[in-house]
Amino acid sequence: MDASEILICSLIAISTFLFWEFVAWFTHKYVMHGFLWVWHKSHHSVHNHLLEKNDWFAVVFSVPAIALFIISTTVFKSAYLFSVAIGIVCYGLFYLIFHDVIVHQRLKWRPKKRSKYLSRMINAHYIHHSKHSKENGEAFGFLIVPKKYEVTNKHDKKDSPVDTFK
Numbered sequence: 001m002d003a004s005e006i007l008i009c010s011l012i013a014i015s016t017f018l019f020w021e022f023v024a025w026f027t028h029k030y031v032m033h034g035f036l037w038v039w040h041k042s043h044h045s046v047h048n049h050l051l052e053k054n055d056w057f058a059v060v061f062s063v064p065a066i067a068l069f070i071i072s073t074t075v076f077k078s079a080y081l082f083s084v085a086i087g088i089v090c091y092g093l094f095y096l097i098f099h100d101v102i103v104h105q106r107l108k109w110r111p112k113k114r115s116k117y118l119s120r121m122i123n124a125h126y127i128h129h130s131k132h133s134k135e136n137g138e139a140f141g142f143l144i145v146p147k148k149y150e151v152t153n154k155h156d157k158k159d160s161p162v163d164t165f166k
Contacts, residue, residue: 001079009083016087017094021143024061024095029140032057037134044132050106058092065089095142099125116150124149 001009032040032054043054065088072081100106102118103125111118121142127149128139139149 005079009079012080012083013087013090016084017091018143020088020091021141024091025141025144027057027061029137033134033137033140041134044129058096061088061092065092099142117145119151120145120147120149123151 036057039053039056041054042052065085068081068085068088072078072085098118098121102110103122114122124139124145125142128137131137139145
């Protein structure tokens with residue numbers, strides 16, 4: 001693989017990663033809060049289960065990456081298709097770490113010091129979860145977080161409702 005192909009593959013992976021935010025937003029708004037609310041509502045309700053029906057979406061979202069890995073290495077060998085799969089997997093890992101670990105605390109860890117962006121991301125998700133129904137939701141995206149979700153409270157962030165959110 002020469003330098004230009006490495007650059008192209010890197011750009012494909014990064015572009016796929018960024019495009020997957022739109023895929024996640026669209027799916028969250030129109031599928032999860034639409035006809036598959038039957039799975040997603042488990043994520044909007046308080047429970048003490050390790051897993052929830054909503055976790056099936058991780059399985060569904062992994063299918064394109066798995067298929068692309070198989071196709072690009074066996075059927076139609078292509079570094080470019082492989083790069084698309086890498087972009088999808090990277091988005092999935094980022095989502096897992098930030099959504100399941102940092103925001104929802106499925107593993108009890110959250111950085112003590114956070115950037116404004118991370119605080120805004122957590123706050124937007126908290127606002128999204130303030131609704132327990134599929135209607136009238138907001139903040140369906142994850143990586144692209146509008147400034148309107150900026151944490152503006154003056155008290156210590158560690159006492160913020162964002163930190164008690166599950």
